[in-house]
Amino acid sequence: MAIEVSGLTKRFAQKRALDDVSFSINAGSTIALVGPNGAGKTTLFSILCGFLQADSGNVRVFGHTPGDSALFGVLSALPQDAQLDPRFSVGKQLTFYGQLQGLNRREAQHETARVLELVDLSEQLNAKASELSHGMRKRICIAQALIGQPKIVLLDEATAGLDPLNAKAIRSLIADLSKDITFMLSSHDLSELERLCDTVLYLEQGKLTSHQRYAQNESDTAFLTLQVQQLTEHMKEQIAHLSGVKNVRQSQSDEFVIEYDVSHKALDIALLELCHHHGWRYKQLINGNTLENQLFATP
Numbered sequence: 001m002a003i004e005v006s007g008l009t010k011r012f013a014q015k016r017a018l019d020d021v022s023f024s025i026n027a028g029s030t031i032a033l034v035g036p037n038g039a040g041k042t043t044l045f046s047i048l049c050g051f052l053q054a055d056s057g058n059v060r061v062f063g064h065t066p067g068d069s070a071l072f073g074v075l076s077a078l079p080q081d082a083q084l085d086p087r088f089s090v091g092k093q094l095t096f097y098g099q100l101q102g103l104n105r106r107e108a109q110h111e112t113a114r115v116l117e118l119v120d121l122s123e124q125l126n127a128k129a130s131e132l133s134h135g136m137r138k139r140i141c142i143a144q145a146l147i148g149q150p151k152i153v154l155l156d157e158a159t160a161g162l163d164p165l166n167a168k169a170i171r172s173l174i175a176d177l178s179k180d181i182t183f184m185l186s187s188h189d190l191s192e193l194e195r196l197c198d199t200v201l202y203l204e205q206g207k208l209t210s211h212q213r214y215a216q217n218e219s220d221t222a223f224l225t226l227q228v229q230q231l232t233e234h235m236k237e238q239i240a241h242l243s244g245v246k247n248v249r250q251s252q253s254d255e256f257v258i259e260y261d262v263s264h265k266a267l268d269i270a271l272l273e274l275c276h277h278h279g280w281r282y283k284q285l286i287n288g289n290t291l292e293n294q295l296f297a298t299p
């Protein structure tokens with residue numbers, strides 16, 4: 001088990017930042033930590049890293065108490081407000097960080113080259129952090145979190161404020177590395193999380209209100225999400241009449257979530273034919289039920 005948390009509570013004065021939180025995560029999972037501002041995500045990260053002490057409850061990371069020296073180099077984190085020192089070169093800072101992890105100078109330099117290549121910034125080895133763009137600095141901070149080949153990496157808002165290309169580069173890197181590393185990602189970008197993660201922890205006012213494996217389907221039910229340009233009368237009823245459809249729910253003003261029997265594999269085609277037949281203009285047809293719809297479904 002990568003992470004086991006039971007009855008975790010953390011207070012700041014009267015405020016319960018985490019309130020009796022329990023969950024467990026298998027090694028190899030990619031976990032989304034979701035929740036509104038102030039929900040307790042950063043507090044949870046800080047406790048897992050050993051930066052903050054819990055008031056009560058039990059927390060284990062690969063069987064160890066957070067902060068235990070056995071987790072040195074095993075767990076690493078990118079804090080939300082991670083900063084590089086503007087005065088020193090990227091290479092110097094990453095090498096220093098590697099040495100702090102117990103590598104000798106040569107090993108640390110080698111490791112610096114490896115992680116810079118991972119984030120596609122090898123040419124910036126001698127650049128000072130102050131000379132880099134925001135996106136580059138963020139990628140360097142991610143490189144720093146990967147030094148020493150950790151088994152679990154916590155990334156708090158790794159792609160916040162990045163342009164689409166930089167964000168995509170980081171997502172691909174996480175997807176590539178997730179075969180060997182357990183990632184826990186906090187983000188407000190649900191579409192990003194649903195592409196990367198197989199498990200979702202949803203925190204709200206310090207409470208874990210949802211802990212689900214985001215496997216699209218392990219039952220005989222599948223989902224399609226249809227977004228249309230404009231809703232027309234009886235659209236919902238007409239979709240519901242298609243063979244295999246179990247339920248149709250309007251999730252947004254222009255969106256339906258269609259639950260259907262998984263044996264009706266050609267329902268997507270039938271749906272597109274129905275759109276064509278009625279002249280409905282659709283924006284997109286998504287295979288599955290979006291994370292947003294799963295978390296914020298209105299009954």
Ligand SMILES: Nc1ncnc2c1ncn2[C@@H]1O[C@H](COP(=O)(O)OP(=O)(O)OP(=O)(O)O)[C@@H](O)[C@H]1O
Nearest residue numbers: 012015016017035036037038039040041042043044
């Ligand atoms: N050092 C602190 N002192 C006092 N209160 C704190 C402290 N750190 C966090 N809190 C409070 O604990 C609650 C949880 O904060 P936390 O930063 O963990 O939320 P978050 O989910 O990470 O929010 P965001 O999405 O805005 O980053 C908030 O009400 C916050 O005000």
